[in-house]
Amino acid sequence: MSVLEKSARARVESDGLALLLSNPLLGAALAVVAVAQQLIGHIDCDVSWFLTFAEKVLDGRIAYVEASDPNPPAAFLSLMPAVLLARALHLPAEAMVAALVFLAAAGSIGFSFLLLRHGAARGRREWMQLLNAAIFLLLVAPEIVFAEREHIALLALLPLLAALAEERASAPLPLRVVAGLCGGLAVAMKPHFILAIALPALAIAWRERSARALLRAELVAAALAAIVATGATLIAFPAYVGEALPLALEVYGPARDDLGHFLAHSLALAYLALLAGFLVAARAAALGRESLVALAASLGFFAAFLLQGKGWMNHAYPAMVLLLFAWIFFALRDHAVPVAGLRAALTKFLFVPALLAAPAYFGIVEQLTDREEHEGLTAAVAAVAPPRPRIATIASQLDFGHPLTRRLAGEWVGRQNALFVTAAVGRLLEKAGPERRQRLEARRSADLAALAEDIRAGRPDIIVAEDRATREWVLKRPEMAAALDGYRLAKQAGDIEIWRRAE
Template identity: 35%
Template sequence: MSLDVGLSLAGGRAARQGSWTVTPLHAVVAVFLMAIMLRGVLPFNVDVSWWLIVCERMLDGQRLYVDILETNPPMAGSVYMLGVVLARAIHMRPEVVTNGLIFLLIAASLALTWRALRFSSLRERAGGAAAVWAAALLTILPMYDFGQREHLALVVMLPALAVYILRANREPVAPSAILIAGLCAATTMNFKPYFVFGVGFCILTAAAQARDWRVLFAPENWIAAALVVIHALCIVAFYPEYFTLIYPLVRDVYLLLKAPLLAILLTSATVLWLVAIMVVLAMQSRRRKVDAAALVVMAGSLGFAVSFFVQGKGWGYHAYPMVALGLLAAGWAVAAGGDEQAGLRRLRAGAILIVALSFANACLWFNASVDMRRVQEEVRLIGPRPKILMLSAAAVIGHPMVRELQGTWVSRQEALWTREIVRRALKDGSIDQATADRLAPYVARERAGLIEDFRKQPPDVVVIDNQDSDWGNWAAADPELSALLKAYVSVKNINGIEILRRADLS
């Protein structure tokens, strides 16, 4: 939870005396180095890759929600803009610069968290161990989902979490920490409205633990609320299309994309989260006094669990904040548990093993990705820097492939999900034919945008997904699309994913 720099200074003194001591700061640096090496091995995330394209297009003059179709609020893309701008300035790949900036953000978040807790009794109890654990949860645990909005939202929230813990402990909070906490909490909530549960549960728990309702109206909460309102007003002023074009589409179509509740409850993420919470409760049951830090962090985890279930997709990155905070609370409860009694020592040993196994399993869960290397290599053979168009709702087919090949993404959107959501909802009985007919204008608008993009910038490669859908038959039955596709020849079919190239390409 904190960066115990004081311990590192002690290590420095020991080194000057002829010995060397591993300090929490050394361990945090080692964790960062391990995580940086992982970035060179793991594939780049599909959505982050798309957002880099969005930022590049915006810098080139295209308008978000008009020339670029995206369902997320502007905050989702603006956080990647600095990486793209800096990459252009120093002539490096945006992926490398973006990852570097994220690591700097994590380091800054941990440093600000330590600074907020520097006068707290928490630092003396488990600060160093918790700092190392927090670093691992923020840098290594995300795995394939590194850089996703949920990941960044939790990174930014950490200094605010420290202030909520201080409020719960009835400890003083520095004015600078109040300002930073308000800014961090607002940024987290501005990523997605669902994240208000994570922030709100922390505030409510802090007030309940402190037995002081005034905590609900602490200055950082007013600052956060004001910044959220200002952000909303800025969207209205600068991105009115988000409310006139995107919100109705999200409300009527995108929210149909939900997994069954039972399926979400049975995901590995839910099980891992429950295990982490049980570890916290088991450790708390042996303590004479409630640990405010573990309680507030666990409340934040519960709030993000509500966000996970409300979104209803069951996707891995949606679960990251709840799992990471659950493991953070469990790690804190173990580190601060003490060794006074033999029974407690055995409980701690068992809890450490469970938390370690949970971390390993969570890494496997968050590393889930779809291997599209065969498709990418086939497209690479067609020619350098290809212009690519995809007929599919599966974004993972085209991203990050197009960036890996230094190609151009022809479509205005990441994937053609509108038609696919309506088709699947009708097929599984989620909607009836009358509702499908009411949603037909959204599907028609997506088709019109696809054809306009096709004609404006004829692609070198067209990828058609017949793996789990019927995009090939749909295109063949459409007079305009089938006419456009006559200029293309089939190159390869890889497990139902058909690759076409323009016939006039040598």
């Protein structure tokens, strides 16, 4: 076969693939898959806990006093509409969360495309490829991080990034302001997310060689929205500033994973490999504005991922997805120019496999098998618990109690979601000096005393203990003395102990 014949054949194959990727039926099928996944699986433990938090606040509990968490108020407020609608319509809150996130995603994608139409000119085929990619990455790929704060924040931020991707800010001013307001709300969910706005803004200013680019309407609106939203929530929930924020700064934030474990058990290395490949592939090419904005925002989210230092997949989700979007915009620019050599090899053997594997990064197996956080725990608790049980846990992680409590239509007993403070202090004490050790010990003592008080006052029907060693260590502490008096070991699920209150 001659070189010309090979070239013609490659072009035909490329055109055929482009037609497939731009087929509206593909987008419809992906949307069906996304809905089916959420019907088959369940929401993650974080979302389950924040639903419970929101319900407790609606029922009159004082936020960050009678129900508490180290995250800002926007974390549970973002789920409040789902709880209100679920109660009004007598539907499960989980189903309403999924429905509202699907609606938010549709609005975010549609709004972003409206803004992008004022940027680079594209044909119908390219727009459909982008749409199908957006449906895949924003609705199919999230899997068990669906409706997590990072997922919602990314959806809120996309229109702002689309506005920044315009060459001359040619979209109508009201649209750009609304896009900025949406982006600012994302920052209220986690202050780290400001990096995902700051880095693309700085990248655009550097590219245009003008500091005035930092005063674009969407960026000013985002800054004002972030300040107003954050300030309003802190004023509305003063206990966060007085109670939860100091705890977050002193204990939760510094309790980062060990670097070696972080790299080996998170998506950090996969991200860095994909980033390195992108930089190599783009080194000799003029990087399009959309790719630049997506890349810079991705780096901002990755920096937030590193700062949080927990290594959880939901923390990595926005960075990974935006990096894949940077690749996609880059690949679309290559359509008009033949690409060969290392650049073509990286696209074919790094980007394409990474894109197709995106659902695997975020728990596709767990979602499609509806695998519970701790296998057999729900059935074991249901076997010994009364109907609608009141449940507490002696556990370091929230996934022992959530979504278990909601699965059994039970009631959560306890102001915190788990003994995360006790667990974090245990790690921090290893490197703490005498003064800091004293403060940390006080935090741990208060955490255990709060759990003991919650158990005595709330009289849970069931107490789930992470394992025997954890239970015995906790109960040896003076703060927890006699906390399990009146309870008996009723069942076990692997190492997990299930204690029931005696009648």
